[in-house]
Amino acid sequence: MSKYIIAITGASGSIYGKRIIDILLDIGHDVHLIVSKTGSQVISHELNIPYGNFIDGFNYSQNLHVESEDNFFSPVASGSFKTDGMIIIPCSMGTLGKIAGGSSDNLIVRSADVCLKEKRKLIICPRESPYNSIHLKNMLALNDSGACIAPISPGFYNFPKTLTDIIDHHCSRVLDLLDIDNEHTIRWGR
Template identity: 45%
Template sequence: MKVVVGISGGSGSIYAISLLKALKELNIETHLVVSTMGEYVTEHECGVTIEELKNLATYFHDNKNFAAPIASGSFKIDSMVVLPCSMKTLAGIANGFADGLLIRACDVTIKEGRKLILVPRETPLSPIHLENMLKLSKIGVTIFPPSPGFYNHPETIEDIVLNMTGRILDMIGIDNNLVNRWKGL
């Protein structure tokens, strides 16, 4: 299995780090691409440098490198996840404006009919944000806001992050034990 992970400049890089760690532990090939603001926000929020991020991925691709394998539909992947997905990145994807490899890889994922999961991080949402999300949802892109449930009584931020990581893995189709699954009353 091959999964492309994109990190853009929205808040919430902690989710991307958690996903990369989980995929690495599961021995799943990852291709990482990070926007300039994604790099900045990850270091600001999590104290994780771009070099540390690179070590969590199987392969790293510079956002300016349009010759990277993930820029082509002939390079087969199973899915792509962008988390966090800034509204700028979401707008670029929705409107086919691939100003960097991250959005180009999303464009390729869509055109090839592969699984694309966007984890938008913004609140409140404007009508423009909602229209862009609806446009993408209508063509099969999964919009996955990191909205944790509290029915499982998380005790730490890590509990919340791991549960969201597990839910994203579920969407990709990867079995995991990170989700505290509802068993009913």
């Protein structure tokens, strides 16, 4: 089984991060989860989980490794710890800007920097609207450095009926980018 780093930041849409983690754990993959400080507040607000206990909202699994945003001694801070890629979902404009600027000043930004330098897959799912030119330039810089920008923007061509359909469709398309087999979307032409 493979190892993935999943980061949840303080952008709206923490349900997407939770869903992708649940899918990866269900398949049996290892997940190293990093949640930013604001990310844990937004999880609490949007998923109605008491603040400070965000982990209670995730299905328990021995394959889930929770990493502190401040812990640069974590394995995922080093390129010598091999992973199969990283997904930042949802990604705030703040974290996106820090990665583009190379600041590496928390474990999310450092792990993303490591993925780029090691030529590993980095999928960034920004959530903001509208974008200003700083956001757009940062996204272009990250794309040019090897990241894949996969914005959270729902599609309606498969006639979603529930919020779960919409969330699963995006999560499934993101997992496709990492070549992770999954059956959580209705594929066009099937």
